[in-house]
Amino acid sequence: MSGVYVRTIAPMGTIVTIQVVGGGPDETEEARGARAEGVSRAAAWFEEIEKACSRFDPSSELRQLCAKVATAVAASPMLFETIRFALEVAKDTDGAFDPTVGRRMEARGFDRHHVTGERVNSGAPDAGASWRDVEVDSVAHTVTLHRPLTLDLGAVAKGLAVDMAARELTRFGNFAVDAGGDLYLGGRNADGALWSVGVRDPRGDGLIETLRVSDTAVCTSGDYERRGPQDAGAHHILDARFGDTASCLASVTVVAPSAMVADAFATAAFALGPDEGARFLERHQLCGILVTPSRERIDTGAAM
Numbered sequence: 001m002s003g004v005y006v007r008t009i010a011p012m013g014t015i016v017t018i019q020v021v022g023g024g025p026d027e028t029e030e031a032r033g034a035r036a037e038g039v040s041r042a043a044a045w046f047e048e049i050e051k052a053c054s055r056f057d058p059s060s061e062l063r064q065l066c067a068k069v070a071t072a073v074a075a076s077p078m079l080f081e082t083i084r085f086a087l088e089v090a091k092d093t094d095g096a097f098d099p100t101v102g103r104r105m106e107a108r109g110f111d112r113h114h115v116t117g118e119r120v121n122s123g124a125p126d127a128g129a130s131w132r133d134v135e136v137d138s139v140a141h142t143v144t145l146h147r148p149l150t151l152d153l154g155a156v157a158k159g160l161a162v163d164m165a166a167r168e169l170t171r172f173g174n175f176a177v178d179a180g181g182d183l184y185l186g187g188r189n190a191d192g193a194l195w196s197v198g199v200r201d202p203r204g205d206g207l208i209e210t211l212r213v214s215d216t217a218v219c220t221s222g223d224y225e226r227r228g229p230q231d232a233g234a235h236h237i238l239d240a241r242f243g244d245t246a247s248c249l250a251s252v253t254v255v256a257p258s259a260m261v262a263d264a265f266a267t268a269a270f271a272l273g274p275d276e277g278a279r280f281l282e283r284h285q286l287c288g289i290l291v292t293p294s295r296e297r298i299d300t301g302a303a304m
Helices: 029-053 061-066 077-092 102-107 154-172 259-272 274-283
Strands: 004-009 016-021 134-137 142-145 175-179 182-186 195-200 207-213 216-222 251-256 287-291 297-300
Touching: 004 029, 016 029, 016 154, 029 061, 029 077, 029 154, 061 077, 061 142, 077 134, 077 142, 077 154, 077 259, 154 175, 154 182, 154 216, 154 259, 182 195, 182 259, 195 216, 195 251, 207 216, 207 251, 207 287, 216 259, 251 259, 259 274, 259 287, 274 287, 274 297
Parallel strands: none
Antiparallel strands: 004 016, 016 175, 134 142, 175 182, 182 216, 195 207, 216 251, 251 287, 287 297
């Protein structure tokens, strides 16, 4: 069995574990140092993307952007790509997935900074804003908000951070990045086997599936993950078309080439519901496991 270098951090309101499988007892000190440096660079991406994309930090680039209406604002590559991709998913789902739900999330009690506990009040009115009120210029790399609104990039930014961390670790071959259940698994595990990923039963203590994967991302959106203090039955995933909690699914797991895709598409499929969500994943040729509150299971893509 090869040695494993593990580092755990706590950004973005979650626990992130990064591990790289080493070369065993004969590995040189230089190789071990390179591995540790690579893991540090991978971990740094979570902090950088959180600084750019956090809805909860008043000093974040996202919050500064949301304070400027009807103005083309130059965005960093990380923020721009996150917003651009979120808008593409919003368009693809006809607004069921919508990054402009930030104010609605605040109203539901999802308004506390994960480190300070400080409440966030963006002050932006929720007067029917939608993804159509956000314009991106791919040439100038600017973002324009055409009305007051608050962007919530939670379903995209964490996945992007996982992908950027994985990119730092690719040269080591065998590694895993786990950001609160949003995973990218590279190569093989310490035993030389495919990585094993358990898919939780959203209504029980066990697993409904165990996936064997390599060089891919696996992300799950579930109604058990985050509950709002205002309503014990309300969770953090909305169907923005109707402005209410999405309640027709209990969990969606997506396997995709990148964590940003898997994370966003799991949330989007959840918002769409069982039938539309399954068709959405099939259209994109993605493997998915959709589970209803009554434990009915719908699989998409190739057999897993």
